[in-house]
Every structure is written in C-alpha cells, then in structure tokens.
Amino acid sequence: MSDSNTTNAQQRADGPTTVVSAKPVVLPVPGRGEDLQVRVSAPVTGSDLPVIVFSHGFGSSMNGYAPLADHWAAHGFVVLQPTHLDSRTLGLPAEDPRTPRIWRIRIDDLKRALDGLDVLEASVPGLGGRVDRSRIAVGGHSWGAQTASALVGARVLGSDGRPGEDMSDPRVKAGVLLALTGLGDDLTPFAAEHFPFMKPSFDTMTPPALIVAGDNDRSQLSTRGPDWFTDPYTHGPGGQTLLTLFGAEHSLGGVSGYEAAETTDENPARVALIQRLTTAFLRSALHSEDTGWNAAVTALEDDPDPLGKLQSK
Template identity: 30%
Template sequence: MRSSGGLAPACASPRRLAVACLALMLAAALPGLSRAQPPELPPTLSNELAVRIVDFDWVDAARARPVPARLYWPNDSAPGARVPLVVFSHGMGGSRRGYSYLARHFAARGVASLHVQHAGSDTSVWAGNPLLLVQRLQTAAHESEALSRGLDIRFALDRILASGTGPYAARIDRSRIVAAGHSYGANTALVAVGAGVMREGRRIEAKDGRFAAAILISSPPFYGEPDLSSVLDNVTVPTLHVTATEDVIRIPGYYSGPADRLAIYNAIATPRKAIAVFNGGSHSMFTDRTSTGGRDLNPKVKAATAELALAFLDQIFDGDRAAMVHWNAKWQPILALAPGVSPHLSAAARARPAHAVQR
C-alpha cells in the first residue's frame, strides 16, 4: 500500500439522531477529558522531515459552509509516483488538527491523509457559556448537521482532487482512496461508503463511489435502528474495525460498549473485513490524548492502530498479507481479539487475550 451521525449515527428522526450524537458528544465532556484541543503529539511514529502539512480553509459556497482541512503529504514519495489517500473524519468536538499520530505515520510511509473539520460539530461545541453546553450539543446532533458531515467529506474530496488546489490531484492514486474516522467520524465514514436507512419508502444515503475501503475506529451504534443489516447492506468495500474491551461511552441512559462496535462489524455482509480489539483502554485513547486508557497502553495502542491500518491496506490493495501476519505477532500481548478471529465472543472471552488467526 505504499506509493505505487444524520446519515451518521442514525439517519433517523431528529429526536433519534439527537440521542445518538448526544451520547457520543457527552463522552468527550466527562470528567478527566479536556474540552480544549489537545496538543499534537511529537512525531514519535514518523520522521518529521518526511511529512508536509498543508492547511486548507475551504468554503462550500453552495452550502455557505466552511470546510477546513489539513493535509499530511508524504514528502519523500518518488517523483511521479501515485499516492494513496485517506480522508479522515474526527469525532464530536474535534478538529482537523486531531488524530495527528495517524496522519504522520501514514504520510511518513507514503500514504497521504486529509483530515476534514466539521463546522458545528467541531471544537466550537465547547466554546461559550458552559450552562448552554447541552443545548449546543443537541444543536450539533441535529439531523441536518449530521448530514452536513457527509457532505463535508464529499466536498473535501472534490477539492483535493481538483487541479486548482495544488499539485496533489495529479499525484493521488484514485483507485486507493479510503474513508476513515473515529467515533462519530467512523459513522460518517460508514455513510461515505454506503450506510443508509429507509424513510417513507426511500433509502437515504450519501455513498461516494470513489472510496475503495474504510477504516472504522470505535464505531458507535446506529441508535434507533434495530436492523443494522439493512442500514449497512450497501457497504460493500473492505472495512477495518478497531475497538477495545473498555471502549465504552458512559452516558446514563445511553450506555454504549464494545459489543456495539462488534455489532457494526457483524452486520456488514461483505467478508472483506477485519476487526481488532485491544485489551483495556478507553473510547478516547484513539484520539491524540496521551493518558486516557492508561499511560502505558495508550502509546502502544496508537502505534498498533497506525501500523494495522497500513497493513490492512497492503492486504486489500496489494494482496500482501505479510504485514498483517507480522502485526498479529508483534501486538498479540495487548490484544483481546486479533484480525481474523471470530468476533462472536462472550464478555469473558473478550477480557482475555486471544490467539491471532489468519484466514
């Protein structure tokens, strides 16, 4: 794989979608989690000189909506070589600056990463009177805002592939474009690759056929949708799912645990999928935060997640399974479930490491 919420968490009624998104967003507001934008991690996973960072302050004129984005570009890619592209959607309350550890790792290894910021469900939800926080979260959870996230992804991809944006369009390998995201952003990525619901006899979705795969970290449930298979039956691209045994959204009345991540995985019909479950952790350890989930485990999970994503792309795009086999052996000590192992596990089984199995 080297160079060679609305409709997201539930496309349901505004009330159902508000429940879905509120669960995600309040998770970031719980004690111990900073509301401020976390500082970027030092480039421990990559060579700083190998990565070029470019910010775009795009505006979608048709929607009068800002769509900021940050591009991490592989500086050392061979002249004329085509570069794969990951388009990443942040979780609720995040920004284009987040998940930098993934972006730097990708770009240092020849894969560009475009991180899209979603106005209305970004860091702006934390600004202002704290007594109005719930109101701001509910506004950000509205169905119209959730739909806008999917449109942000499409617009940002349009712009980065436009020749007027810069030299990048001519260098991007359009057969290797991947949707990715964490938490609310994972649902946005699912929408981009085909997730949708039926409303008044009509399927509502925002599938973008340019995406050839998806990387889904901590996907929340599609609240209010009892039949996940119908929501996800149009997701046919290869998918990688990542979670942890303590990947829990702890909201009274809206509890969501790792079983919900497994349910998303199980409901996708295509066999071209893989799931990894880390032992322990937290829902927010996949962000740039450095202590959540355990100070020892946190950096290991970050490194493992970044490596796994590229190993997965090597396998699906190049048919090269060597990196995945190596990954399984390297990270087995922190895994409760390795790619290739059946995800239909009991709670007790998920609490102890499992042996990696490759199919």
C-alpha cells in the same frame, strides 16, 4: 491564513520519515454557512500516493488525531482532515438551525474534500502529480467513524425501519472505522430522542473495512456494554475485519491526540498497534500485491502478551 510545516514523523519503519502539512486549505461550499477547512498531510517523497480522508470525532477538528495522521502520512498516504461544523473551533450554538443536519453535512464534507482534491494537492509544496486517485480510503473515530461508514455503504434506517438514502462513494475502496457505534435498537431514551441518525444498517457496507473496538468501551448512548461497538462487524455483510483491543475505552488508548485531555485510557503501546495495523490493512486493501497485512496479523497472533485480537469473516 495558510501555513505549512515540516515535522519528523513518528515510528517510521521504512521509507520517508518527513511529513509536510498545509492548513487550513479552504474549499468554498455555498449553502454550508462556513467554508470547509481541510488539513492536508503527505510524505515529502514518493509517488502514486494513496489517499485517506479522515472524519474527526465530536468537537475535534482538522488539528486532531495527529497520532494517526502523522503516522499514515509518514508511511506513504496523503491524509485529508476536514473540520466539521460540530468542531469546538467553530463554536456553533446548539440552537443553530444546521444542528439537526450536521450528521449529513459531515458526510458531504468528506465527499467535498475528495471533490476538491485538485486544490488540496496543489496546497502542499511538491505534492502535485504524486497522488493516486484510484486508491482512496476513508477513516474516522466515534461520530467520525459513523460519518465515514456512510461512504462505504452503511445507511440510516428510517422511522419505518427501512434503509434510507445510499450515501456511499464509489471512489472509496476501503475503510478504517474506530469506535463505530452499533445498532439503534439499544439506544438510551436520550440518544433515541436527540440522535435519530444513530439507527444504522450495515447490510450494504461491502468494501473492506477494519473495525476497531475496545472491550472496555461503555457508551452513555447505549443500554448495552462494549459489545455494542462490535455490531458493525457482527451485522456486516462479510469481508470485514474486527480488531478488539483489550482494556481499551472510547479513545482506544489516545488516538485523538498526543496530549488529548479526553483520553481516559492512555496507552502508547495500544496506539502504536493501531498505527501499525491500520497502515498495513489499508496498504493491502488498496494494493492487492502488498503482503504487509498478513505479516501484521501473524505478528499479533504470535505475540505472547497481545494487546488485542483480530477476527475476519
């Protein structure tokens, strides 16, 4: 059953402070086995609102990542959050025949959310006619970042070492990729056997993207250390920006939820920095005249006790 709720958004510096959300908005998807459930969040005022379609990490759902979704919506974005098949809310068993294809179905989920923008827009009271469909960004965390990266040009290497299918989406103009896993050369034997899709190529990831990595993020899927998560920047084609967060582990301080049990490095100040920088980056990436990103970069550089550092190429 659909519901809508209005909440006071957190940490709003200017503009609207109220967000309205509708969930679950159901998009029929024949052949998926489950229709696609999406949460839609937007500010109650404003026009020409850009869109962020966000991919959750393994096991989460459209209800996760409130620290990001709330903040982005309060700062003028329409946020689409589909629930992928790996979500704990759906309870698919490991032996489900769709399991080996979930990584591809995830990518399709993001595209279907964009395809269904008419339905999603109509689900939020008062949102009709206020969405700017020429300004669309993609975001994701962990497995969700890998999912999102495909829409901005990352590809999966085949067994012959050649890039596989191009699954990018021309509607997507920018990305925010949080804790995106690195190259497949250094996977553990378990990961190499069970996750053959974790062999990315970033050579064609050309739209502007902010890549966020924690310098204390040690994955059990890789034989390397935290620098593995900087590969998308190091091996990308240029035009990307890397935010390295000091002391951050995989949850980057708690982006997955306000009270998420999986957060091992809870740090509200770190999450607030991610909120500010991702918002400023996406505004500037989608609106060339916006100068907020330059101001945010300067503020971080001038901070006497910074929580992270930025690099661009």
